[in-house]
Each structure stands twice: as structure tokens, then as C-alpha cells.
Amino acid sequence: MDKRQLIIEAAIELFCLNGFDKTSTSAICTKANVSKGLVFHHFKNKNELLREAFATIATVVEEVSGKIDMTGQPKDRLLSLINTIFDSMAQPEHRRLYQFNFNVMMQPSTREIIADLIAERSQFQRGIVGSIFSAISEENSHIRSLLFIAEIDGIAMHYLFSEEEFPLDLIREQFIKKYCEP
Amino acid sequence: MDKRQLIIEAAIELFCLNGFDKTSTSAICTKANVSKGLVFHHFKNKNELLREAFATIATVVEEVSGKIDMTGQPKDRLLSLINTIFDSMAQPEHRRLYQFNFNVMMQPSTREIIADLIAERSQFQRGIVGSIFSAISEENSHIRSLLFIAEIDGIAMHYLFSEEEFPLDLIREQFIKKYCEP
Amino acid sequence: MDKRQLIIEAAIELFCLNGFDKTSTSAICTKANVSKGLVFHHFKNKNELLREAFATIATVVEEVSGKIDMTGQPKDRLLSLINTIFDSMAQPEHRRLYQFNFNVMMQPSTREIIADLIAERSQFQRGIVGSIFSAISEENSHIRSLLFIAEIDGIAMHYLFSEEEFPLDLIREQFIKKYCEP
Amino acid sequence: MDKRQLIIEAAIELFCLNGFDKTSTSAICTKANVSKGLVFHHFKNKNELLREAFATIATVVEEVSGKIDMTGQPKDRLLSLINTIFDSMAQPEHRRLYQFNFNVMMQPSTREIIADLIAERSQFQRGIVGSIFSAISEENSHIRSLLFIAEIDGIAMHYLFSEEEFPLDLIREQFIKKYCEP
DNA sequence: GATGAATGAGAATTCATTCAT
DNA sequence: TATGAATGAATTCTCATTCAT
Numbered sequence: 162m163d164k165r166q167l168i169i170e171a172a173i174e175l176f177c178l179n180g181f182d183k184t185s186t187s188a189i190c191t192k193a194n195v196s197k198g199l200v201f202h203h204f205k206n207k208n209e210l211l212r213e214a215f216a217t218i219a220t221v222v223e224e225v226s227g228k229i230d231m232t233g234q235p236k237d238r239l240l241s242l243i244n245t246i247f248d249s250m251a252q253p254e255h256r257r258l259y260q261f262n263f264n265v266m267m268q269p270s271t272r273e274i275i276a277d278l279i280a281e282r283s284q285f286q287r288g289i290v291g292s293i294f295s296a297i298s299e300e301n302s303h304i305r306s307l308l309f310i311a312e313i314d315g316i317a318m319h320y321l322f323s324e325e326e327f328p329l330d331l332i333r334e335q336f337i338k339k340y341c342e343p
Numbered sequence: 344m345d346k347r348q349l350i351i352e353a354a355i356e357l358f359c360l361n362g363f364d365k366t367s368t369s370a371i372c373t374k375a376n377v378s379k380g381l382v383f384h385h386f387k388n389k390n391e392l393l394r395e396a397f398a399t400i401a402t403v404v405e406e407v408s409g410k411i412d413m414t415g416q417p418k419d420r421l422l423s424l425i426n427t428i429f430d431s432m433a434q435p436e437h438r439r440l441y442q443f444n445f446n447v448m449m450q451p452s453t454r455e456i457i458a459d460l461i462a463e464r465s466q467f468q469r470g471i472v473g474s475i476f477s478a479i480s481e482e483n484s485h486i487r488s489l490l491f492i493a494e495i496d497g498i499a500m501h502y503l504f505s506e507e508e509f510p511l512d513l514i515r516e517q518f519i520k521k522y523c524e525p
Numbered sequence: 526m527d528k529r530q531l532i533i534e535a536a537i538e539l540f541c542l543n544g545f546d547k548t549s550t551s552a553i554c555t556k557a558n559v560s561k562g563l564v565f566h567h568f569k570n571k572n573e574l575l576r577e578a579f580a581t582i583a584t585v586v587e588e589v590s591g592k593i594d595m596t597g598q599p600k601d602r603l604l605s606l607i608n609t610i611f612d613s614m615a616q617p618e619h620r621r622l623y624q625f626n627f628n629v630m631m632q633p634s635t636r637e638i639i640a641d642l643i644a645e646r647s648q649f650q651r652g653i654v655g656s657i658f659s660a661i662s663e664e665n666s667h668i669r670s671l672l673f674i675a676e677i678d679g680i681a682m683h684y685l686f687s688e689e690e691f692p693l694d695l696i697r698e699q700f701i702k703k704y705c706e707p
Numbered sequence: 708m709d710k711r712q713l714i715i716e717a718a719i720e721l722f723c724l725n726g727f728d729k730t731s732t733s734a735i736c737t738k739a740n741v742s743k744g745l746v747f748h749h750f751k752n753k754n755e756l757l758r759e760a761f762a763t764i765a766t767v768v769e770e771v772s773g774k775i776d777m778t779g780q781p782k783d784r785l786l787s788l789i790n791t792i793f794d795s796m797a798q799p800e801h802r803r804l805y806q807f808n809f810n811v812m813m814q815p816s817t818r819e820i821i822a823d824l825i826a827e828r829s830q831f832q833r834g835i836v837g838s839i840f841s842a843i844s845e846e847n848s849h850i851r852s853l854l855f856i857a858e859i860d861g862i863a864m865h866y867l868f869s870e871e872e873f874p875l876d877l878i879r880e881q882f883i884k885k886y887c888e889p
Numbered sequence: 890g891a892t893g894a895a896t897g898a899g900a901a902t903t904c905a906t907t908c909a910t
Numbered sequence: 911t912a913t914g915a916a917t918g919a920a921t922t923c924t925c926a927t928t929c930a931t
Contacts, residue, residue: 164890164891179452180450182452183451183452185924186925186926186927187925187926195891196891197892197926198890198891198893198894198928198929199890199891199892201926201928203890207927260449263449264450266449266504267445267446267448267449268364269360269365269446270361270362270365276506301513304510304516305517307501307509307510307514308498308514308517308518311500311501311502312494312498313497314497314500315493315494315495315500316493318449318493318497319496322448322449327489328486331486332489332490332493334486335483336490346915346916347915367900368900369899369900369901377916378916378917378918379901379917379918379919380903380915380916381915381916382902383902384915385915388902389901529894542815543816544815544816546728546729546814547815547816549920551921560895560896560897561897562894562896562897562898562923562924562925563894563895563896564923565922565923565924566896567894570922624813627813628813628814628815630868631806631812631868632814633724633725633806634725634728636868640870644871665877668877668878668881669881671878672862672878672881676857676861678861678865679857679858679859679861679862680857680858680861682861682864683853683856683857683860684857686813692850692853695847696853696854696857699850699854703885710911731903731904732906741912741913742912743913743914744912744913744914745911745912745913747907748912753904753905753906
């Protein structure tokens, strides 16, 4: 019954569905069943609501990271990392969340609003991936990490926005082959 | 002195800079130094202007494709493809164009408007990449093509939107190593 | 001090004076001394405002109907009906209201918006007139009612829109002679 | 192939269908297959086009008047008048024309534009009807004429704008009974 | 904390009309 | 006579935000 939370949840749902710009505060109010005044009582402005929504979503990402098996050999950790990421991507309930992520990050106007949160998360990701890659081999580990993350994002992007089939499982197989069986 | 063209160019510039939604027709008029009426005389909608802008940009992409050296051995063609893409990406005057591309494609509202143009271009890309990959090896060539395109897009995305340095040349080197020297 | 009501009243006044299409929402705002936003806060559309205005006017019509003396003999009731209608028509403060009525009903675009309200009122009128005519004589009472209503509307129309004199009192006399002294 | 005439015809058709205000000059151009410039070359402005259209329609009215049998006895002439009017009203190809007439005359903004043409036609009508009524009986003939015309217009109005059936033939019968068999 | 009336800036779009060719 | 590019004012409507209660 925390109305603040209710508003955030309504906002996330609508931002994911229609994008930030195409979601009016009115629509959020209707969805959350609260008055306009209350939204601006809890949040300084609409931008603040975007930050809050983005931060909430970041939680999901962190939860996913927690599922990586970091106990085995470096190579096994890499495999676990890849599989965890692909599993998360394939989850239908994550689809819109990830789409929203891309949406917000590719839009100059929205990206600006959450620039610091993006940087933070980026560092977090690089930390995890970097630790695995440097354990496998020091050589170029930084570059290899950056490349890996970029490739993953590319795959996610294509998977999330392709209406025609993007065969994620075959892609995963191929991707694993490249990274784990050279 | 073709005002229609002037409008398109102004639109592209502003769409690239601020995104479609954040660019008002008024702003385009001001930039192109024409009246509001003229925009709607030449283009049915703001949407139509987006399509026109997107199509114009597609030309750039096709020009780039023309630069690929398709005469040599399959492996050489792949190398030429990769280098051509990275070269284009690195060109400062292409930066905003490509950013605009991602921006428009990740936004549900704008993506819808140009869905057909996206599909068309996607097929074009797959044709070129597919021909090279199947020449190298029939096995999984389709999947390998899809993966390749996705990875490229991921790299482009990270390069284009990273304010901090994304070392494109080192990434290119690493990427080539993976694809051309196994 | 109810601004919603203020807007409706301003709208009626202007719709009556200039017609619906020729009345801009801005003009209504100015007249009602409210902001543009408020009109659309209270009414979904300009159309909704038309409906509201038309409904308000319908009230006047119903009030008039309440003045008919329904106690006497059928013939007396008919006389009362006719006199009540002509009295209402002749009232200067009703003039614009009735003009607006015709205006809105003869315009395909506006008629459509209030089609249901027109139908409702039409039934109401037919109910009253029909009850009187069938009390006078069952024979053809339905047709005679329709004809009566049409004739009344024709008279109203000519009276309301004639700039040169339309001698309403003599017309009334003649009309009564036809209906009440055959 | 007289383009001027073509424009008028297109205008009439569209004015009848959608009303004057809801018909843009562009629409007329499209329909007449001519350029915007040409319309304003032939007609000073849109209002002039309305006048031209209204005048053209007036011709139809006059043609109808020519069909009245003015040879017989006054009573027979009245009967012929009534029948001619009802016949014309019932013609499907006249329906929109008459609707347009009412539309234009009930709208303050359009009525003003053609005020003189309305007055002219009104006099014409009164002349014909008046001559018949005064031939029947001098007493009150002016008033009886005015009332007759008003009643006819009322009937026309109800017939033309009633979507539900308005039984024109039964109404005609009843109307004739009133006027011709007392 | 909670409401919703109220604001005002700004958006896309329409349209009659002008004018150079 | 004929075209259609060009204008600019006007229109409906949206929306983030404020504020009195």
C-alpha cells in the first residue's frame, strides 16, 4: 500500500511499454490510481521518476549477476556468466525491462538524465566481466572484456527488437563455441 | 536552393542531435529557414519526415557497402568487410547518423514508423554478410552471420554512446583476431 | 465561481452568436476568463463541450414544455401547446438559443456529434404532441403530430432567421385558426 | 472542359456533402483536378465560390418552379404547387442540394455571405406563392403565404435530416387535405 | 500524505491566400 | 490560363508542473 512504490511500479510498466517520452504523468496517475499532486509530492519531477525507475531496474540486473557461479575455474565462470546472461535475456518478463534499458540509453534526452546511473552500472558490469577475463589471461583482458560486453549487448539488442525470429539458442551455442572452445 | 531538401537536411541534423521526439517541427523550420506551412506542404506528417530522413541515412550505409572489396578470397572479403565497417564507424561525420539510427530503432514509437525500412535494410545487410560467411563455410553460416551482425552493432553502440573512451582501434584489432586468425 | 459552469456558459453564448465551427476554444477561454488548459481539463474535446452546451439548452426546452396546461380538454391542451411554443419563440433571450439549435442540427459535422441527444429530444417532443393529437382523434394522429412539429419548426426557422419582419403574431393567429377552428 | 465550371461543380458536391466550413479549397482542387492557383484566379476567394455555388443551386429551384401548372383554377394551381414541391423534395439527387441550402442558411457566418441571394430567392418564392393565395382569397393572403412557405420548409427540413423514416407521402397527403379540402 | 483544479507554454497540423513562373 | 511552392496565422489539444485545500 506504499503509494510511492505504486507510482514507481506504474511508471516502470508504462515506460517499458511506451517509452519515457510517450508516457505522460497523467497516464502514470491513472495506472497507479493516485492523483497528479501526489506524484509531484513524492518526486521532484518526471525526470526523478525516470531515475527511480531505472534504479529499480538496475536491481534486477544485480540479482542476475548474483546467479553467476563464481566458484569454479575461470573458464567455467565464463561459461556460467554467458549462460546466466542468456537465461535472463530469454525470460519473457525481462524482455520489456531490457528494451526499456536500450530505449533510455539511446535517447540523448533520457540518457542525460541517468548518465551517472549508467556509468555506475557500467563499472559494475566491467568489474565482474573483467575479473573473469583477467583470470583467464592477463593479456588484453581489458579490451577483451569491453568487446565481450559490447557483443552481448549487440546480441541482446537484436534479440529484443527482432520481430522475426532471432534464434537465441543457436546464437548462444555459437557464441559459447567461440568463447569457450578455441 | 531546393527547400524540400533543405528541410530534410535540417531535420536529419536535429533528429541526430536531439532525437525525433525532442525535435519540434518549429525547430526544423527555424533551422531550414522556411515557414511551418512549407514543411506540411512537402511532407504529410512529421512521421513522413522521419521516414525521409531515415531513408536518406540508409543511402550512407549503402555507400559504405560499396566500398567493400569483394574481389579476393572469402577470408579477405571478410577482412575488408570488417575494416570498412570500422572505418565508417570511426568517421566523425557519421557518428551522429549512427546514433540517430540506434535512437530511432530502440524507441517503440519511432521504430513502428519505419518498420518497413528497417526490415529492408536488415535484409540488405544479411545478404552481404551472408554471402561472405557462406563462402567461407556453409556450416552454420546463417547463424554465424546473424551473430556477426549483432556483435558489430553491439560494438557500434558502445563506441557511439560511450563518453568515456571506448578504444575502437584496439577493439577492432581484437575483433579481427577472433574472426580472421583462428 | 464554478469555472466548469463558466466555461459552458461562455461556450453557449459564443456558439449561439457565431456557430460552433466559428468559435475557437481560445475565444471561449477569453470569454470565460480561464486558461486553455482548463477547458481540456474539464472537457475531453471541443465536441464534448458542444454536447454539454446542447444538453444545457435542452433544459430550456423542457422547462417550456412544463408550462403547457395539460388539464383541460384536448382542444384546449392543443391551444395551450401552440401558445406556449409561440411565447417561448418570441422571447428575445431565447432567440439565439433556438438559432443555435437549428445551426447545429443542419450542419452534418455538428449534427453527428449530438445525434443521440437530438434523437432523445425528438422522442420527448413527439411524446407530448402525440398525446394531445391522439386525444383529439386517433385517426392519423401520428402523421398529424409529425406534420405539426415540422410546421412549428418551419415557422420558428423563418421567424428566427428573417431579418425583415416575419409577423409572428399574425402567423400565430392564422396557425391557431387552422388547428383550432376548423 | 470549362475549368471554371468544373471547380463550381466540385465545390457544390463537396459543400453539399460536408458543408462549407468543412470543405477546404484543397479538397475542391483535388476533386476538380485543378491547381490551387486556378481557383483563386477564377474566384476572388472561397466566399465567392460559395456565392457561385448557391446561385447555381438556385437555378434548380427555379427549374422546379417552372413545372408548376399555372393554367387551371387557383385551387388547382395550389395543388400543383404543393405536388411539385413535394416531388422535388423526394428526388434523391436533390436531397443533398436542399440539405446544403438549410446548412448554409442556418449558419450565421455563411448566411451573411449570401444574404442578398437569399433575399432575392425569398422574394421569388413569395411572388409565386403569393399570387396563388391571393387568387384564392384576398383575405390574409400575405400571411397565409408566409405561413405556407414556412410550413413547407419545416416539412422539408424534417424530411431531409431525419435518419429514421419521415413518411413523406403520408405527410403530403395530410398536408394537401388541410390546404385543399377544407 | 493526498487531491484535483488551474496554468501556460508549446506541440502538430490545417488552411485560405499570394506570387513567381 | 494554369501551376504549385510558399506563407503565416489560427486551431485543437497535450502535458509537466503548481498550489490551495
